[in-house]
Amino acid sequence: MSVEHVEHVEEIEGGGAEQAVMTAAAVSSYPVAPGVRLNVRSGPGTGYGVVRVLSEGARVSIYCQTPGTSVSGPYGTSNIWDNIGSGEYVSDAYVRTGSDGYVTSRCS
Numbered sequence: 001m002s003v004e005h006v007e008h009v010e011e012i013e014g015g016g017a018e019q020a021v022m023t024a025a026a027v028s029s030y031p032v033a034p035g036v037r038l039n040v041r042s043g044p045g046t047g048y049g050v051v052r053v054l055s056e057g058a059r060v061s062i063y064c065q066t067p068g069t070s071v072s073g074p075y076g077t078s079n080i081w082d083n084i085g086s087g088e089y090v091s092d093a094y095v096r097t098g099s100d101g102y103v104t105s106r107c108s
Contacts (some may be wrong), residue, residue, distance in 0.1 A: 027061045028103075030082075033074040033094050044068025044081035044089045044107075051088060060084040060095060064107035076100060083107050 032038050032054055041048040045068040054060070061084060068081040073093030080092035080102060097103045 027063060029059045029061050030095050030097050032056075032058045032060060032090075033096065036074070036094055038090055038094050040084065040088045040090055042087050042089070044083075046071065048089070054090070060090060062095070062097070062104050064105050065092065065102050066107040 035056055037056055038054040038058065039050045040052045040054060042051050044066045047069065060082065062082040063085070064083045065080050066083065066089075067079050068089070069091075070077060070079040071091040071093045073091060075093050075096060078091065078093040078100070081089045082092050082095055082097075083089055
């Protein structure tokens with residue numbers, strides 16, 4: 001787990017470093033489909049702008065999930081979008097979660 005994730009969780013949680021590490025450890029990491037450079041968007045859909053691109057072989061931590069634009073990818077067709085950071089979403093159709101449904105709580 002990188003320091004960047006801990007700092008990010010700390011920022012969201014607003015707690016101390018110990019709480020951030022415990023919270024970050026509770027979030028699972030999932031692999032992005034092999035050979036894919038995945039667009040990270042500012043919202044849960046293809047109509048949102050690309051804020052960055054994940055490199056091949058990337059893994060993501062999913063903080064919450066929300067419905068959005070339906071996308072077809074290596075893991076089927078899904079309207080589930082994974083929140084991987086503040087204002088950062090990827091289509092669940094490109095993330096190997098082991099499920100066609102939600103694997104964590106819905107974003108509020």
